[in-house]
Amino acid sequence: MTATAFIAGTGTALPGEPVDNATLGRALGLSAEWIDLFVGTRSRHFARDLDSGETLGTLASLCARAAAEALERAGLDPADVDFLLLATATPDQLLPTTATQVADLLGLGHLPAYQVQAGCSGALQAVELGRALIAAGASAGLVIGGDVTHRHLDLRPGAARRPAGELVNYVLFGDGAGAAVLTARPCGDRLAVRGVLHRFTGLGRPPGQVVHWYGPGDGAPEGPAVSEDYKAIEEYVPDMAAEAMWETLDVAGWQPADLDYVLPPQLSRHMTRRILDRLELPGVREISCVTDTGNTGNALPFHQLDRLAATARPGERAIVLAVESSKWIRTGAGLEKL
Structure with a gap:
């Protein structure tokens, strides 16, 4: 592509x-x-x-x-x-x-x-x-x-x-x-974006995470501002990550054998291990940072990209994946070092 x-x-x-x-x-x-x-x-x-x-x-x-x-x-x-x-x-x-x-x-x-x-x-x-x-x-x-x-x-x-x-x-x-x-033109780190995936996949499915906001008209809030169904996340996210991987590969026109790096979803160190086992990409190098940074939400893929930019060599390819558990969204991107 x-x-x-x-x-x-x-x-x-x-x-x-x-x-x-x-x-x-x-x-x-x-x-x-x-x-x-x-x-x-x-x-x-x-x-x-x-x-x-x-x-x-x-x-x-x-x-x-x-x-x-x-x-x-x-x-x-x-x-x-x-x-x-x-x-x-x-x-x-x-x-x-x-x-x-x-x-x-x-x-x-x-x-x-x-x-x-x-x-x-x-x-x-x-x-x-x-x-x-x-x-x-x-x-x-x-x-x-x-x-x-x-x-x-x-x-x-x-x-x-x-x-x-x-x-x-x-x-x-x-x-x-x-x-x-x-x-628009390659310069600097020269990472070509070969394809991007973005799919809402939560139709009819309860949210895995809810974050509230309140104003005076809401009265006294009940319950925590943030709640998480971690069991649902453990159950669904590895499969969603695998689906996102295959769809992103298709968008980029690649096969798993074309990959040199995988940047998996970063919920926690234990969840990263479960996700990688589900992706089944032997020989593909992992780029993760959640063990040291915690789950920083929207910052995490950029922290992974920062490490990829410093590591990848010309011709090498990577796939970055992220899954959002709020109402279940899977995303991915294919990247190639020029």
């Missing part, structure tokens, strides 16, 4: 120092061993200090850091950017959009600034939309993904008393941002 867009540079941002399982366990009244047994993730970053409550960064500031790094690596200036796309499930405010706040921090004006409201699938949805803008005539654009989930979690002692469907969110997630520069 002929590429209509190229990834020229990537960037990432994580707030503060890593929070390991022992530190998180002490803060929440949980054992580090239980966290490791449950999700297998070793550390994560929060944009709020667990001891002082100090804010260490907003979503906008993290996204601006990642985007500035991506531009630098691509060798482009802000004046070269024709559009900005930001995917997030956790904007700083409902309005103004975080996309416009990021554009302001980067000194970008008089350009389209779009915001995609989505969970883990949003990063590749943004790549899909950015690719369409490039095909329509744009020369270069910023595609950004990020989430700061700490604002939905009560990170104080006593979490161990919460129901399992709520408690899982306290040990799965972290905060962060990532970005990529899309260009």
Whole structure:
């Protein structure tokens, strides 16, 4: 398949120092061993200090850091950017959009600034939309993904008393941002986007995750702001990832034997292992980061792409997959190093 867009540079941002399982366990009244047994993730970053409550960064500031790094690596200036796309499930405010706040921090004006409201699938949805803008005539654009989930979690002692469907969110997630520069011509990292998949697959199926927002008209909210059906996620996501892999390969015109790298969905270290077993790609190298970053939602695919850009050699091919459990969306993209 002929590429209509190229990834020229990537960037990432994580707030503060890593929070390991022992530190998180002490803060929440949980054992580090239980966290490791449950999700297998070793550390994560929060944009709020667990001891002082100090804010260490907003979503906008993290996204601006990642985007500035991506531009630098691509060798482009802000004046070269024709559009900005930001995917997030956790904007700083409902309005103004975080996309416009990021554009302001980067000194970008008089350009389209779009915001995609989505969970883990949003990063590749943004790549899909950015690719369409490039095909329509744009020369270069910023595609950004990020989430700061700490604002939905009560990170104080006593979490161990919460129901399992709520408690899982306290040990799965972290905060962060990532970005990529899309260009119409190959430059910089020269990763050709050979195909993008985006499929809603939750028709008639209950959500696997729900994130609420409230206003004064709602009265006193009942229940947690975030809830997760982790058993459903464990059951459905590996098969959805396999479906996304085969569909993305078809879109790119590839076979499994054509792949050198797989960037699997990043829910947790244990889930990554289950997904890789289901994908059945012997000899294909894995690029993952969730063990050290936690589940940073829309930032994760960009963190994986950042590692791919530093590793891949000319002619090598990769497939990146993401599955969103809210109302079940599967996404994927084929990439080739030129």
